[in-house]
Amino acid sequence: MSHRRIHLLNFCRKLAVNAVFFLVPLHFLKLGFKGWEIGVVTSLYAFAPLLFSFPTGWANDRFSIKEIIRGALALFSLMFLILSRVQAFLPTAVVFLFLGLANNALDVSINSLYYKDNTAIDQNKKYSRLVFWQSLGSAAGPVLGGMIVTSAGFPVLFVAFAGFLLAAQAFVPSLNSVRFGAVPRRVYRGNLLRPKTLLFSVMIFIIGLHWGLEGTVYSPFLRQYFNLSTFSLSLYISLSLLALALSSFLIGFIPFNSRLNKRIFLLSLFLSGGGLILMVNRSLALSFAFRLVHEAGDGLLGALVVLFISRLFERESIGGSSAILFTVMTCGHMVGALVFSSLGFRLGLVYPFLVAGGLLIADSAFSLYCFRRAEY
Numbered sequence: 001m002s003h004r005r006i007h008l009l010n011f012c013r014k015l016a017v018n019a020v021f022f023l024v025p026l027h028f029l030k031l032g033f034k035g036w037e038i039g040v041v042t043s044l045y046a047f048a049p050l051l052f053s054f055p056t057g058w059a060n061d062r063f064s065i066k067e068i069i070r071g072a073l074a075l076f077s078l079m080f081l082i083l084s085r086v087q088a089f090l091p092t093a094v095v096f097l098f099l100g101l102a103n104n105a106l107d108v109s110i111n112s113l114y115y116k117d118n119t120a121i122d123q124n125k126k127y128s129r130l131v132f133w134q135s136l137g138s139a140a141g142p143v144l145g146g147m148i149v150t151s152a153g154f155p156v157l158f159v160a161f162a163g164f165l166l167a168a169q170a171f172v173p174s175l176n177s178v179r180f181g182a183v184p185r186r187v188y189r190g191n192l193l194r195p196k197t198l199l200f201s202v203m204i205f206i207i208g209l210h211w212g213l214e215g216t217v218y219s220p221f222l223r224q225y226f227n228l229s230t231f232s233l234s235l236y237i238s239l240s241l242l243a244l245a246l247s248s249f250l251i252g253f254i255p256f257n258s259r260l261n262k263r264i265f266l267l268s269l270f271l272s273g274g275g276l277i278l279m280v281n282r283s284l285a286l287s288f289a290f291r292l293v294h295e296a297g298d299g300l301l302g303a304l305v306v307l308f309i310s311r312l313f314e315r316e317s318i319g320g321s322s323a324i325l326f327t328v329m330t331c332g333h334m335v336g337a338l339v340f341s342s343l344g345f346r347l348g349l350v351y352p353f354l355v356a357g358g359l360l361i362a363d364s365a366f367s368l369y370c371f372r373r374a375e376y
Contacts, residue, residue, distance in 0.1 A: 005173035007133035012168040014137030016161040019145030022237050027154040035345025039338050041096045042215045046334035048100030057323025060112040061183050072105035073165050080162035084155040112319040128252030131302040139241035146234025183317045191321040196374035201328045206363040208329035210356040212336020217344035226284050240291040247299030262371045265304045266364050272297030273360030280350045308376045
C-alpha cells in the first residue's frame with residue numbers, strides 16, 4: 001500500500017476542511033447568527049460521529065474502506081455546494097450535520113487504513129508522518145481560504161472546495177493488501193470496557209473539548225481582540241498551524257520508546273494548555289508566540305494519540321474499536337462547541353481560552369495517573 005497516496009489525500013481533505021472550519025463563524029456572524037446558533041451549528045458538525053463513527057469503523061473491518069472514502073468525499077462536495085446557497089439557520093444546521101458525517105467517515109476510514117497497514121517501520125515515524133500531512137493541510141487551508149474570501153466571498157470559497165474534493169477522488173489508494181473479515185460484537189465490547197481503554201477515553205475526551213473552542217470563538221476572538229481583517233486572521237491561524245505540523249513531524253525522529261513517549265505526551269498537554277491561556281495577550285506578537293506553543297503541543301498530542309490507539313487494539317478489530325475512541329473525542333468537541341460558544345459570546349471571548357487551557361493542564365496530571373495504572 002502506498003503511504004504517499006494516503007498522505008496526499010490527507011493533505012487535500014484537511015486543506016479543504018480547515019479553509020472552511022476556522023473562517024466560517026465569520027460567515028455566520030455576517031448572516032446574523034446569534035452566538036448560541038453558531039454553537040449549535042458547529043456542535044452538529046461534531047454530533048454526526050456520535051451516530052456514525054462505530055458503524056463506519058465496523059464497515060472498515062468487515063467490508064470496505066476505499067468506497068467509504070470515495071462516498072465521503074462526494075458528500076463533502078455536495079454539502080459545500082449547498083452551503084454556498086443557504087443562509088438560514090435551520091438548513092445550515094442540517095448541512096453541517098452531513099458535513100460532520102462526511103468528515104467523520106474520512107477520519108475513521110483513513111486512520112483505519114493506516115492502522116491496518118503492516119509495513120515494517122518505526123511506530124513513531126509511521127504515525128508522525130500521518131499526522132504531519134494532515135496538519136500541513138490544516139495549516140495551508142485557512143490562509144488559502146482567507147485569500148478566496150477576501151477576493152471573492154464565502155459562496156465562492158464553498159464552491160471552489162466542492163470541486164477540489166471531487167478532484168481528490170483520484171488520490172484514493174488501492175487497498176489490495178488489506179483484508180476484511182467479520183468481528184464479533186463482544187470483541188468490540190471487550191476492547192472498550194478494559195480499564196486502560198476507559199482511562200484513555202477520559203484523557204482524550206478532555207483533549208477534544210478545546211476543538212469546540214477553535215470552531216466557534218477562535219476567529220471572532222482574533223477579529224475583536226486585535227481588529228484583524230479576514231486575511232490577516234487567516235494568516236495568523238495558518239502560520240501557527242505550521243508549528244503543529246512540524247512538531248508532529250519531529251516525533252518521527254525519536255525512535256519508539258514507550259516510557260519516553262509518555263513523558264512527551266504529558267509535556268505536550270502542558271504546552272497545549274499553557275499556550276492556550278497565554279495567547280489571550282494584548283500584544284499581537286506575544287499572542288502569536290504563545291499560539292505557536294499551543295500548536296506545538298497539539299502536534300505532539302496528535303501523533304502520540306494515534307500511536308497509543310494503534311497499540312490498544314488488534315489489527316482485525318481496530319477499525320471499529322478506534323472509531324469508538326474517535327466518538328469519545330468528538331463528544332468532547334461537541335460539548336466544547338456548545339459550552340465555549342455560550343461562554344464566549346455571553347461573558348467575553350477571552351474566557352473560553354482560559355477555561356480550555358486550564359482543563360488541558362489538569363489533563364496532564366490525570367494522564368500521569370493513567371500511565372502509572374496501565375501500559376500504553
